[in-house]
Amino acid sequence: MDPSNATWVIIAVCLAYLLVILCVGLWSGRGVSRSVAGYVAADRSMHGVLLYFVIGAAVYSSFAFLGAPGWAYSRGAAAFYVLAFSAIGVIPLYFLGPRARRLGERHGFITQAEMLGWRFDSRLLQGLLALVSVAVFVPYLTLQMKGAGLILETLSDGIIPLWVGAFLTYGVVVTYVWVSGVMGVGWTNAVMGVLMMSTAWFLGLYFPITLYGGVGPMFEQLAASGRETMLTAPGLDVLGRPWNWWEFSSWILVSAAGFSCWPHIFMKCFAAPSDRHLRLTVVMYPTFQFMMVPLLFVGFAAVLAYPGVTPADSIVPFMLTQAGLPVFVVGLAAVGVLAASMSTGDTLLHAAASIGIRDGLQALGLRPQRDATERWLMRLTVLGIAAVSYYFAISSQVSIVALLAGAYGGVAQLLPPLLAAFYWPRAGGPAVVCGLVGGIAANTFFLLNPDLRPLPLHEGIYGLVVNASLLVLLSLMANPARRAASTHHQ
Amino acid sequence: MALSRHRVLRLVAAVLLCGAVLAFVWPLHALASHFHPLFLGVPFSLAWIVIGQVTVFLGLLLMFLGED
Numbered sequence: 110m111d112p113s114n115a116t117w118v119i120i121a122v123c124l125a126y127l128l129v130i131l132c133v134g135l136w137s138g139r140g141v142s143r144s145v146a147g148y149v150a151a152d153r154s155m156h157g158v159l160l161y162f163v164i165g166a167a168v169y170s171s172f173a174f175l176g177a178p179g180w181a182y183s184r185g186a187a188a189f190y191v192l193a194f195s196a197i198g199v200i201p202l203y204f205l206g207p208r209a210r211r212l213g214e215r216h217g218f219i220t221q222a223e224m225l226g227w228r229f230d231s232r233l234l235q236g237l238l239a240l241v242s243v244a245v246f247v248p249y250l251t252l253q254m255k256g257a258g259l260i261l262e263t264l265s266d267g268i269i270p271l272w273v274g275a276f277l278t279y280g281v282v283v284t285y286v287w288v289s290g291v292m293g294v295g296w297t298n299a300v301m302g303v304l305m306m307s308t309a310w311f312l313g314l315y316f317p318i319t320l321y322g323g324v325g326p327m328f329e330q331l332a333a334s335g336r337e338t339m340l341t342a343p344g345l346d347v348l349g350r351p352w353n354w355w356e357f358s359s360w361i362l363v364s365a366a367g368f369s370c371w372p373h374i375f376m377k378c379f380a381a382p383s384d385r386h387l388r389l390t391v392v393m394y395p396t397f398q399f400m401m402v403p404l405l406f407v408g409f410a411a412v413l414a415y416p417g418v419t420p421a422d423s424i425v426p427f428m429l430t431q432a433g434l435p436v437f438v439v440g441l442a443a444v445g446v447l448a449a450s451m452s453t454g455d456t457l458l459h460a461a462a463s464i465g466i467r468d469g470l471q472a473l474g475l476r477p478q479r480d481a482t483e484r485w486l487m488r489l490t491v492l493g494i495a496a497v498s499y500y501f502a503i504s505s506q507v508s509i510v511a512l513l514a515g516a517y518g519g520v521a522q523l524l525p526p527l528l529a530a531f532y533w534p535r536a537g538g539p540a541v542v543c544g545l546v547g548g549i550a551a552n553t554f555f556l557l558n559p560d561l562r563p564l565p566l567h568e569g570i571y572g573l574v575v576n577a578s579l580l581v582l583l584s585l586m587a588n589p590a591r592r593a594a595s596t597h598h599q
Numbered sequence: 600m601a602l603s604r605h606r607v608l609r610l611v612a613a614v615l616l617c618g619a620v621l622a623f624v625w626p627l628h629a630l631a632s633h634f635h636p637l638f639l640g641v642p643f644s645l646a647w648i649v650i651g652q653v654t655v656f657l658g659l660l661l662m663f664l665g666e667d
Contacts (some may be wrong), residue, residue: 189644192649196619196651196655197620197655199659200620203662324640324641325637325641328640328641328642332634342628352622354623388666389663392659392660394664395656396656399649405645
């Protein structure tokens, strides 16, 4: 098959995939009510299989297919931190999730900010969380759009430019999120999750076997080439020197602390029909994350076969376009990357609109009286946030990756308030707000001034220390009347 | 007072989960950070992480089975 025919086959595969996803997304919203609870929390009836895929596919974005192999390619075992933090990051959700779900069922909560705002009697906290969530989601969503546009542009030999690719993929996403809400997200993520796992395992075994004769021989040849250092933790830093245990360990802990706290992940607890369903979903979740292992194999396979590719994140597109692979392998990889981008993007879009309207307007005292009005406002916000993110994806030169890197440490700052909400009745609203602001400020300060860190730890650790200290000290200092007010919710 | 079956399961689960967290970071992780022996073809350092993932899965499963 000549190259032009191969390109058209790849384009046809991608378009067919988008059509299937659109049909699944439009079909899936029929079983829930046309209320806000139906649109945002699936009437609290989302069963375990859908929850499993919603949470799993939402976590693994286009970074899983592009960034993680790039890390393995350039930094070796440093990429193991991704496996480690996602394994332990889910543990808090097992304990916090069912408690949040019960509160949601009792009081009608559909977002994390709404629950925390109620628990701590603080509209300021609710508004602050809404603002931070939307501010973090937009660059995250922009990154997903760019990833989808770039992979289509690269694999179509420029026939589908980035702006058309991003428009096509996210046109599909906006349509099914608009029509079907969280059920659209759920069912499409189930399809995309299966595609992602299949693609990851296929590529992760295909490259080592075709290039080296197997996974074992690949690692043996890597070690024989004098690269043993990059095959053992903590791997290499960005300059290719041995990384240190301080940063490796603290990156794992901060990322794990933030994992369960992401608002778009946490709010799915409100969609679970029972504690048992939610707990079972969390128990099964590690089976989803095993797909990251073969994706790291892809990066390791490229070290000897394709040396010197920069930037490292482009190693997967490079392998797909330059290595003379069979067209079905390229088509499968394209669908896998699109699925990873879209399955995160749809959850972000849906969560940003839900949180922005429910929490943003409630904090301002402007929440609509009619349920239907609120639902329409959420849908319009889906469109607005998608438009803003699309604008940044096709025109902005701002370093979104840099913005996002800071966001992870920031999201980890939500863990102390969540723990305090459920396990420390004495914690008060003003203390939580001060802790959160202090934690985010410390995180941002050390992110911008890494040389001022006393120890080479992830900046999120410093944020967590400031955050937890302020929360505890100010709660202990609060007057008894305020403490009584803050504990009556328990 | 004898521990009930549920409490024993939850206790074992807590030990497994705490152990997995500690195993991923320094200093425990440093003890296992070697290329040899290869485990199912992968370096022992990577196998250590995968074993940790399996431990978390087992820990959560036992915690689930130990719920009243």
